[in-house]
Amino acid sequence: MRVALTIAGSDSxxxxxxxxxxxxxxxxxxxxxxxxxxxxxxxxxxVYDIQEMRPxxxxxxxxxxxxxxxxxxxxxxxxxxxxxxxAIARALNAIDPLPPVILDPVMISKSxxxxxxxxxxxxxxxxxxxxxxxxxxxxxxxxxxxxxTIADIDAMKTAAREISALxxxxxxxxxxxxxxxxxxxxxxxxxxxxxxxxxxxxxxNTHGTGCTFSSAIAAYMARGESFxxxxxxxxxxxxxxxxxxxxxxxxCGPTHxxxxxxxxxxxxxx
Numbered sequence: 001m002r003v004a005l006t007i008a009g010s011d012s013x014x015x016x017x018x019x020x021x022x023x024x025x026x027x028x029x030x031x032x033x034x035x036x037x038x039x040x041x042x043x044x045x046x047v048y049d050i051q052e053m054r055p056x057x058x059x060x061x062x063x064x065x066x067x068x069x070x071x072x073x074x075x076x077x078x079x080x081x082x083x084x085x086x087a088i089a090r091a092l093n094a095i096d097p098l099p100p101v102i103l104d105p106v107m108i109s110k111s112x113x114x115x116x117x118x119x120x121x122x123x124x125x126x127x128x129x130x131x132x133x134x135x136x137x138x139x140x141x142x143x144x145x146x147x148x149t150i151a152d153i154d155a156m157k158t159a160a161r162e163i164s165a166l167x168x169x170x171x172x173x174x175x176x177x178x179x180x181x182x183x184x185x186x187x188x189x190x191x192x193x194x195x196x197x198x199x200x201x202x203x204x205n206t207h208g209t210g211c212t213f214s215s216a217i218a219a220y221m222a223r224g225e226s227f228x229x230x231x232x233x234x235x236x237x238x239x240x241x242x243x244x245x246x247x248x249x250x251x252c253g254p255t256h257x258x259x260x261x262x263x264x265x266x267x268x269x270x
Contacts, residue, residue: 002222003069004033006215007062007088008077008106009038009050009115015254016208021075023257024215028237030222032067035061037077037084044207047115052080055087061247062091073099073222075215076132078115082123089127100221103132103168104214105141121145129167134227136214137163153184153195156192160188170227174213176200182193185235190225196235205245205253212255215239 004025011017018034022160025032037058041049065071074092079085092098103126107116116124121144129135139150142159150159153175160171175184187194216234225233241255244262248254256262 001032002029002072002219002224003033004073004075004215004218004222005033005035005062005065005071006075006077006218007035007037007058007079008075008211009040009080010247011040011042011208012136012256013043013207013249015044015248016211017077020208020211020214020254020257021077021218024212024237025219027261028216028219028223030072030219031066033071035065037079037088040078043251044253045251048201049057050080050115055083058084059087059091060090063094066091066095071099073218074101075218076101076103076128077211077214079124079128080115080120081117082120085120085127089131092131098131100130100133100218101128102134102136102214102218102221104136104210106210107144109139125166132168133221134170134172134214134217134231135163135168136172136210136217137173138176138210139178142173148169153186156186157188157193160186160193164188164190169230172217172231174210176209185231187228187231193227195234196236198235198239201239201242203242203245204251205247205255206242207252207254209238209242209255212241212257215252 006021009017023031038052156173160173171188173186184197216237220230244256244259246253
């Protein structure tokens with residue numbers, strides 16, 4: 001059994017965060033474990049509040065799992081503060097060899113709630129980017145990291161190269177916010193670029209798409225896939241999850257992590 005660890009916050013509505021990560025791991029045949037960084041108060045409409053875990057507790061969750069179980073990939077999601085960033089870095093720096101780390105630099109919720117404190121952004125880059133095999137910013141996150149506007153594919157390529165220069169070995173700049181009839185992601189492995197394009201799906205039910213996509217990359221890399229192949233398969237997976245998303249709640253509903261399993265079992269979720 002291949003194993004992946006998510007280091008992220010808990011989403012009380014179940015559509016994002018560690019809940020989305022664990023569902024994704026399970027859907028893709030990987031056993032999932034979690035180190036919880038924070039508990040959020042949120043639903044499909046907005047994030048209302050966040051309670052961080054003590055940094056030492058986060059550190060110890062990670063260490064105790066590595067001491068007991070072979071872990072084949074790590075996904076890092078919401079890390080809100082400098083002490084949490086430093087605790088995670090301290091734990092992972094002690095692991096040798098370190099499995100592939102996929103870092104999703106979560107900064108702001110869809111409703112505009114700050115999930116990464118502004119003063120923690122530099123710490124995230126300084127401490128966690130060098131540990132990451134893959135970093136997966138969306139366009140607003142890439143713009144915040146680089147301090148400039150990204151308006152087209154060429155600018156996304158430049159951004160991917162510049163984010164790689166910050167310490168990340170490989171980068172996926174997600175183009176879902178770019179607009180148009182398709183959603184194009186730019187992949188950069190430190191030497192070569194590749195574009196992944198899918199038609200844009202007309203739905204508001206996209207809660208947790210970033211968490212799910214990065215977790216799918218982690219799952220496929222835990223299974224031994226190369227960077228480009230893992231991202232391509234993750235793109236196919238998240239597209240299917242969005243196409244079959246649930247219209248739950250009064251805001252942005254969650255994606256359907258088990259759409260393929262339900263389809264094979266001919267289960268109708270209504």
